[in-house]
Amino acid sequence: MLTLPKTVHQQMVAHCLVGLPDEACGLLGGDPATGEAVTCYPTRNLAASAKLYTVDPKEHLRADRDAESHGHSIIGVFHSHTHTEAYPSPTDVAQAPDPDWHYILVSLRDTEPVVRSYRIVDGSIDEEPVRLLSS
Amino acid sequence: MPVQVNLPTVLRPHAGGERTVAVEGDTVGQVLTALVAQYPGMTGQVIDDSGSLHKFVNVYLNDDDVRYLSGIDTPVAGADQLSILPAVAGGAVPVGASHPR
Numbered sequence: 291m292l293t294l295p296k297t298v299h300q301q302m303v304a305h306c307l308v309g310l311p312d313e314a315c316g317l318l319g320g321d322p323a324t325g326e327a328v329t330c331y332p333t334r335n336l337a338a339s340a341k342l343y344t345v346d347p348k349e350h351l352r353a354d355r356d357a358e359s360h361g362h363s364i365i366g367v368f369h370s371h372t373h374t375e376a377y378p379s380p381t382d383v384a385q386a387p388d389p390d391w392h393y394i395l396v397s398l399r400d401t402e403p404v405v406r407s408y409r410i411v412d413g414s415i416d417e418e419p420v421r422l423l424s425s
Numbered sequence: 426m427p428v429q430v431n432l433p434t435v436l437r438p439h440a441g442g443e444r445t446v447a448v449e450g451d452t453v454g455q456v457l458t459a460l461v462a463q464y465p466g467m468t469g470q471v472i473d474d475s476g477s478l479h480k481f482v483n484v485y486l487n488d489d490d491v492r493y494l495s496g497i498d499t500p501v502a503g504a505d506q507l508s509i510l511p512a513v514a515g516g517a518v519p520v521g522a523s524h525p526r
Contacts, residue, residue: 388434
């Protein structure tokens with residue numbers, strides 16, 4: 291299960307909306323043991339594309355250092371699908387870097403953004419619940 | 426003098442769970458080769474078969490991506506830190522591909 295404070299959820303969705311018409315992406319810092327995200331790290335999409343994303347490696351390094359300095363880790367990545375549902379594409383699955391990460395999809399296809407989270411292990415996709423915290 | 430290598434979470438299990446390990450070498454390539462020799466579970470995950478950096482990995486010498494320095498030939502010294510992070514990329518269905526569902 292992925293646990294998201296409301297603020298992290300809002301930052302994530304806002305970053306995806308601001309990134310339109312391109313896909314937007316970012317990283318989540320938090321506790322890998324509990325799956326609770328604490329910090330949203332919006333990053334630049336180096337691919338600058340409506341169909342692909344690449345997290346800016348320098349921003350990834352900065353986010354990783356910040357998370358580690360607070361006793362956390364990067365626990366997942368989020369990105370938007372601008373015209374398709376919130377489900378990992380073959381590209382997402384093929385390039386999933388870490389089986390312990392949470393892979394969050396924000397679909398902007400419909401009027402309301404849809405946020406869903408997955409675990410991707412050895413090419414297999416499993417959706418997981420997303421719990422929102424009020425704070 | 427050994428260089429400090431910061432490992433991403435995905436590689437830590439191969440190094441007994443350590444976040445940081447000390448590895449000898451005078452260049453980025455030597456350090457990474459020694460790292461894999463020290464922790465064989467990382468074989469094929471940092472350096473590819475041709476001895477180049479794996480395409481899904483980014484390596485930083487302190488704050489700089491080594492691909493923008495001299496790659497695996499970039500010299501390193503004792504006070505340096507090497508950080509390895511996965512390249513994070515993906516996206517919606519590629520043009521011409523079928524949707525998974």
